[in-house]
Amino acid sequence: MSKSTFLGAMALTALLGSSAYAQDNFEVWHYYAAGSELAGMNALIDYSNSQAKDAKFTGVVVPGNVVELRRQLQTAFLGGRPPAAYQSSMAFELKAFVDGGRLHPIPDVWEQIKGDEIFPAGVQRVVKIGGQPYGVPFDLSLINNVFYNVKLFKELGLEVPTDWDSFAKACSALSKAGYQPLGNAGGTFWSLYNFYSPLVSIVGEEGYYKIARGELGFDSPEFSKALDLYRDKMIPCYAKNWSGKTWTQTADDVVNGSTGMFMMGAWVAAYFEQAGFKGGEGFDLFQAPGTVGKSVFQMDVLAVPAGPEATIAAANQFLVAAASPEGQAAFAVPKGSLAPNVKVDASVYNYAGAKLAKQFSDASAKDAVLPNLFFLLPTALGTELGNQIQRFAIDPSDATKAEVISTLEGLRQEALANKAFIAW
Amino acid sequence: MIPREWIPTRTTRTHLAFLALPVALFATFYVYPIISSVYLSMHSWDGFSPDMRWVGLQNYKTLLAQPRFFNAVLNNIAWVAFMLIVPTGIGLMLAAILDRGIRGESVYRIIFFLPFTIPAVAVAAIWRWMYEPTNGLITTVLDLAGLGWAAQNWLGDPAVVNASLMGAVAWWTTGFAFLVFFAGLRNIPTECIEAARIEGATSWQIFWKVSFPLLWPSTIIVLGMSAIDAMRLFDIVWAMTQGGPAYSSEVLATQMYDLAFGRFEMGRASAVSVYLLLIAAVVIMPYILYMSSRVQDSEAE
Known part of the structure; x- marks a missing residue:
């Protein structure tokens, strides 16, 4: 073989190889690395692959969480090789990448899937930036429920709490009987998710959105009252040494019966089920005081980076399949979350899922759906809010309260000066 | 015409090629990367937008006004002191x-060295369970030994967490x-040894x-590596x-990571990295210069 023939063959092989890669191997990046989360994502990808005509997708796990995924995405964007689609949080997480010119709007997909009909209004508003949809919701979890150990409640004859007074009574009874009343865990998110309950109690839904829009200050009397309510009613209930535990360690405490209640996202129900702790028998759940009839939720979406037309066309096929009732159920059932698509039949859920789906449906009908404030705020402010609330939960003194308020208000003023807030 | 002495010899060309x-x-x-970090530190940039905004020294000034930044600096200094004294001292004793x-x-040699072969993330996972404050191994052993009063909220108490990590x-x-x-x-x-005996x-x-005194070359290596490890500490703390909790165990490298990827503040994160470089230079350079002089003295002797 002559040198020129050999080089020509090599070039042709490389060309065919890259062409085949572009057609067949589109990547979907996500951070669901194990257990029920990975099972859900794999099921979703399998379903989408069965529906897509001329594109196949491979899931690529970025170990860690949303922060690790951002790091990978930043590098990929700078290198010009982003994935075809990726798992993203909602609201400001999307806005940051839209402002950076890195996301592709999906109005055609939205129209095709009838997004305005299949997703509740509260869900729609956190995937649209400037009126344009940028993500397809696929993974929704309520974060305003308290999970409790049924056996302990029966043993002590406790009623399921419905307001702050009955909640305090349950805490007191559990504590007197030698149990840890309310579990919590260390980290930026968990104390903040608990705090939404007293916050909504004081400021209501409108006040919640006012904070998200930067209109209600952290130095306002309302926010101060919410901190006081959190300090008076929830923090004293927390289990001893809660801040040194992970959420799974605290979930284990509920399973083994040393802790009575645990306010955590709905994913803890899947963890309980995996541990053989069955919904309705081992554990049950109720909406946290102040949020009865409302749903505070955390949600992930599938976003499409700006890129070559062929990649976007393939990603659009993936999104259409992921938005369908079958695609949504394929993910939600193994993962233990809710399908944002209201067309998904409620019979696919287990005990806890069915209860949560009913809550979400009822709240959606009343437009009492509140997206996670962490992601409604500008990213730096949302993250700081999580850190400061955790700090206050560890040391709820007046001095800490003053520092929390001062720190957050300083950041709010900075965000206002930069016109960083938007109206969701 | 190039002067003859300016033309490199064959030996010089070989040296240049190898260099x-x-x-x-x-x-x-x-x-x-250092030049790039300095450049980025003078901009406001989220890490993926095409445009950056020039802010001069604002990121440096902002950091100097934050208690969070000084807390991380102090933690790094505490880590340097710890790494120079504790693992080094115990290693020498063993x-x-x-x-x-x-x-x-x-057998003992393997047992003593084995932990060092474990990746940082695995070490973190092991010790997260060891430090579980209710049922973790350390709390359980203390309870069994009648020392339950000494058990702590190992990773959840801001006053204790750094000692636990150490x-x-x-x-x-x-x-x-x-x-x-x-x-x-x-x-x-x-x-x-025989003569002394x-x-x-x-x-x-x-x-x-x-x-x-005869262990001096080993001491140079251990202390130097320990000081560098302490300044660039990241993985075990992050994991x-x-x-x-609430920034209490934060070091400069974890703060840099949080700012860059947790908050989209790449410029401010770069300013932290430049401060880290300067602080590391102040802490470690005198040591390196001192050690260099000792080596030169040894060679002279």
Whole structure:
């Protein structure tokens, strides 16, 4: 073989190889690395692959969480090789990448899937930036429920709490009987998710959105009252040494019966089920005081980076399949979350899922759906809010309260000066 | 016409050829990132937008006004002190004990060194469970020993968390100091030890007056590596506490990571990295200069 023939063959092989890669191997990046989360994502990808005509997708796990995924995405964007689609949080997480010119709007997909009909209004508003949809919701979890150990409640004859007074009574009874009343865990998110309950109690839904829009200050009397309510009613209930535990360690405490209640996202129900702790028998759940009839939720979406037309066309096929009732159920059932698509039949859920789906449906009908404030705020402010609330939960003194308020208000003023807030 | 003496000789050309690759690698992967970080630190940038906004020294000024930043600096300094004293001291002690010819020496050598071979994330996972405050191994052992009062909220109490992390790191890194010191002790000429023994020196005097001074090259390596490890500390802290609770265990590297990827503040994160470079230079450069002079003295002798 002559040198020129050999080089020509090599070039042709490389060309065919890259062409085949572009057609067949589109990547979907996500951070669901194990257990029920990975099972859900794999099921979703399998379903989408069965529906897509001329594109196949491979899931690529970025170990860690949303922060690790951002790091990978930043590098990929700078290198010009982003994935075809990726798992993203909602609201400001999307806005940051839209402002950076890195996301592709999906109005055609939205129209095709009838997004305005299949997703509740509260869900729609956190995937649209400037009126344009940028993500397809696929993974929704309520974060305003308290999970409790049924056996302990029966043993002590406790009623399921419905307001702050009955909640305090349950805490007191559990504590007197030698149990840890309310579990919590260390980290930026968990104390903040608990705090939404007293916050909504004081400021209501409108006040919640006012904070998200930067209109209600952290130095306002309302926010101060919410901190006081959190300090008076929830923090004293927390289990001893809660801040040194992970959420799974605290979930284990509920399973083994040393802790009575645990306010955590709905994913803890899947963890309980995996541990053989069955919904309705081992554990049950109720909406946290102040949020009865409302749903505070955390949600992930599938976003499409700006890129070559062929990649976007393939990603659009993936999104259409992921938005369908079958695609949504394929993910939600193994993962233990809710399908944002209201067309998904409620019979696919287990005990806890069915209860949560009913809550979400009822709240959606009343437009009492509140997206996670962490992601409604500008990213730096949302993250700081999580850190400061955790700090206050560890040391709820007046001095800490003053520092929390001062720190957050300083950041709010900075965000206002930069016109960083938007109206969701 | 180029003067004849300016034309490199064949030997010089060979030297230049051999130097080209390492210099290119050093410039690409060391000098360029530093220059790039300094450049980024003077901009406001989220890490993925096409445009950056020039802010001059604003990021540096903002950091200097934040208690969070100073807390991270103090934590780094505490880590330097800890790494220079604790793993190094324990490693030296273990090496000295094992050098006395204990039965099963090879088994102990493996046991002492084994933790150092475990990746940081795995160490973090192990110690997260060890430090579980209710049912973790440490709390359980303390309870069984009747020392339950000493059990702490190991990773959840801001006053305790740094000591807990240091405990895990001591377990993890002591093996390195041990191995270097043990190799150093084994390389000390036996005549020196025998001579001291004949002169009537006690075991302690032999160690302190003979062995330890002769361990100087090993000490240079261990202390130098420990100081550098302390300044660039990231993985174990991030994997165990992510700098929490409420920033109490944060070091500069974890703060840099949080700002860059947790908050989209790449410019401010770069300013932290420049401060880290300067602080590391202030802390470590005198040591390196001192050690360089000692090496030169040794060569002169």
